[in-house]
Amino acid sequence: MATILILGAGVMGSALAVPAADNGHTVLLAGTPVDTDIIARIGKAGGVHPKLDQPLPGNVRPIANADLSDADVEAADMIVVGVSSPGISWAVERLAGAMKRPRRIAFVTKGLDKAGSSLVTLAGSLPSRLPQMSAFLGIGGPCIARELANRKPSACVYACADRQAAGEFAALMTTDYYRLSTTDDVVGVEACAALKNFYAIGVAAMQTRYPDSARADAQSKNPTAAAFTQATREMARLCERFGGRRDTAFDLAGLGDLHVTVGGGRNSRLGHELGRDRTVSDVMAKELAGETVEGIDTARMLSAWLQPTPGLEPIGPDRFPLAYAIIDAVLQDTPFKFDFATLTIS
Amino acid sequence: MATILILGAGVMGSALAVPAADNGHTVLLAGTPVDTDIIARIGKAGGVHPKLDQPLPGNVRPIANADLSDADVEAADMIVVGVSSPGISWAVERLAGAMKRPRRIAFVTKGLDKAGSSLVTLAGSLPSRLPQMSAFLGIGGPCIARELANRKPSACVYACADRQAAGEFAALMTTDYYRLSTTDDVVGVEACAALKNFYAIGVAAMQTRYPDSARADAQSKNPTAAAFTQATREMARLCERFGGRRDTAFDLAGLGDLHVTVGGGRNSRLGHELGRDRTVSDVMAKELAGETVEGIDTARMLSAWLQPTPGLEPIGPDRFPLAYAIIDAVLQDTPFKFDFATLTIS
Known part of the structure; x- marks a missing residue:
């Protein structure tokens, strides 16, 4: 079993906690500065997210931004960034400051960034901002968060230039309702x-x-x-x-x-x-x-x-x-x- | 302007008459033996198909199976088979008996046929049954007949091993609401x-x-x-x-x-x-x-x-x-x- 840190307690970050927890992992669901109220309302392990229908599994521990320590980041085997696009700078800075050793990071956050006269995806723009990130993983596919949290069948794709890394993360996360393909076309x-x-x-x-x-x-x-x-x-x-x-x-x-x-x-x-x-x-x-x-x-x-x-x-x-x-x-x-x-x- | 014979006065055959007629072609809409009642209810050029909402254009001439002559088949520049799959044998026999010169034929009808232990599409099974057919054209794509007849925007694909033939037929049929691609992958x-x-x-x-x-x-x-x-x-x-x-x-x-x-x-x-x-x-x-x-x-x-x-x-x-x-x-x-x-x- 692994320790998985999810940054962002919005619906998508919280929904991803469900299959992770159903697989028996220890899940830390860390709120961003704007998630403080959500974390308070979830309250404790087994609490109900205000925008989701069911209690989160008992092995999901909600934690407010102010309480997230560098040691929590250090202890995570896998890090998932589940913030929406306005939160990406916060997440990157938080991780860049706290990560002491290389780690793979998976991103639900999507967006495009300018690179001179061209455009790049976050897979292109984030690695230089996160030198301790050993692999960028992208999560794609048709997934309404509330349905995943309700364990409706959902098929998604995990992408990483290192396909073995994608497969290893998929193996941690897949359940009978959360079906994962992998690709190297991140x-x-x-x-x-x-x-x-x-x-x-x-x-x-x-x-x-x-x-x-x-x-x-x-x-x-x-x-x-x-x-x-x-x-x-x-x-x-x-x-x-x-x-x-x-x-x-x-x-x-x-x-x-x-x-x-x-x-x-x-x-x-x-x-x-x-x-x-x-x-x-x-x-x-x-x-x-x-x-x-x-x-x-x-x-x-x-x-x-x-x-x-x-x-x-x-x-x-x-x-x-x-x-x-x-x-x-x-x-x-x-x-x-x-x-x-x-x-x-x- | 061309003379276009459409075999089959069901909704799809009749719907195809609309763009053909809007392009100024002379359209003969020929009923199958089971379409006799439909043809009678359309009545005359400009009549209303019982399963469509609007009158057919004035240059669409409905004709019952019993009244369709070999000369009508002979006069057609282009033949379109618009029957449903149970009607395909009738259409093939009617055309095989009447065609005196090679002609291209377009099919809306779809189906699979056994060929020994394998399966073939109509593109594989029909040419040998219609030796006078100089080219088999297949019509595909998302097209609910009633919407096409009501001139809602519809994008379809015309397929023929001879792509030029597909392009020439598409040029006869395309309108501002009926948009056509072509392919040789029939x-x-x-x-x-x-x-x-x-x-x-x-x-x-x-x-x-x-x-x-x-x-x-x-x-x-x-x-x-x-x-x-x-x-x-x-x-x-x-x-x-x-x-x-x-x-x-x-x-x-x-x-x-x-x-x-x-x-x-x-x-x-x-x-x-x-x-x-x-x-x-x-x-x-x-x-x-x-x-x-x-x-x-x-x-x-x-x-x-x-x-x-x-x-x-x-x-x-x-x-x-x-x-x-x-x-x-x-x-x-x-x-x-x-x-x-x-x-x-x-």
Whole structure:
């Protein structure tokens, strides 16, 4: 049995504690500075997370940021960073200050970072900030945290350039309901994890753009399926552009996670309103006021990056019509317009 | 402008008449022997199909089987077979008897045929039965007929070993709402078109198997996304086994059509009941009495074919866990059991 330190007591960090604890490991669930209230409400081992339905297993020990010692970090066999993207700097600094010996670290957190005129995933930007990290592991795939915490069957992918490291961590975490694949395409998994939020906005817009009163959910199906396929195609191309593999977009981290993300969440809610001809600023000022919609940040990042670059394949609205439609809606704050006529005979 | 003969006045044949007519072609919509009542109810050019919402365009001429002459067949520049699978023999015999000169024929009809101990798609079995056919074209992709007839945006793929032939037919048919890709992987498109019905049963079962009362649609999302991804993986492997290309499963004919098929239709309705632990025979005797559920036929065909074959890659429940789960439910009439634990660390 291992000692697993999870940084971040939001829903995803806390949900990952469930399979880890079900496997008999000792789990330390450490709150960030903004999680102090959550940790207090969980209270003690076996407490209930305020945003999850069931008590956490008895071998999950919640601990507030102020109580997390360097010795706790030192004692962990495996470290999992489960914060949302705004918390990543805190997590990196906390670990950089406390880690005395090399350790593998797994990240649920996703995001893109600028690297000169290019973009990199966290797999590219974090290693230099965490010299004691012996391996960066990325966690991808379709996983709504509350469902994992409720032990609903969930299939995810653990990625690491050192595939054996991915396999060893997967062996610690897998249960009969938490099924894990591994891959060495960590860049592809990280790229897809960021891109799927972005593309979910466009696919979800199709769910409301063409109402069909004859259906219980009032949705036409052909436009959504067309956009879902187009999103998958474009993700595969962008995945390669990031240095990952096409195939990764056609598996759990790509189309699988896109499927779940279109099915619910903030990116999808924004997309539904864009499909009704609302603008991004209008929705963000009303229904989604104060919320982080990660696909919006991704749109801004991609906009600067999707410029013609010597040596890379041609880009532009003809190759990425769905991406440009989403980018236009975000950056110009105009109604979302995805013109199916851009899907030309090819 | 061309003269296009569509054989079969069911919803799909009739829906294809809409973009053809919108492009200004003369369209002859010929009923099969079982379509006589439909043709009578459409009545004349500009009439309303009883299962579609809007009048057909004025340049679509409905014609009953009894009134279709060999000269009508002779006059057609392009022939489209739009019958459902039980009608394929009628269509083939009617055309074989009437065609005096070589013609390209496009098929919406999908199915698998036995060829010795192997299975082939219609692209493999029909050419020898239609010696006057100069090219077999397959139509695939996510397309609910009623939505196409209502001019909702739909993206499909036209496949032909002679890709130029596919492009020329696509040029006749494409409109601003009916968007067409082409491919020379006709075997792959035909294989996916049959397989997607089969896999939709298993994916739809996951939508009801794990209810989530906190959601408006009462569905957990992680299990469905996992099964959707697994279905896509297995379709890609089977597509190759049929002689098609993996990539075809990752595009409109594969995951795109699977997406739409899970979203509605008879295969999906059967799957929903299997997810509730009903058996196939029970559902087919009640809600789906008298209906054709194509995925059931595909399950029977695949069962015999998915045996170890010298020279082909290993098959079995470890490689195709979702396929075997569906086959078991159909052939043994036992409750559908998809064990997520079969998704092993890989």
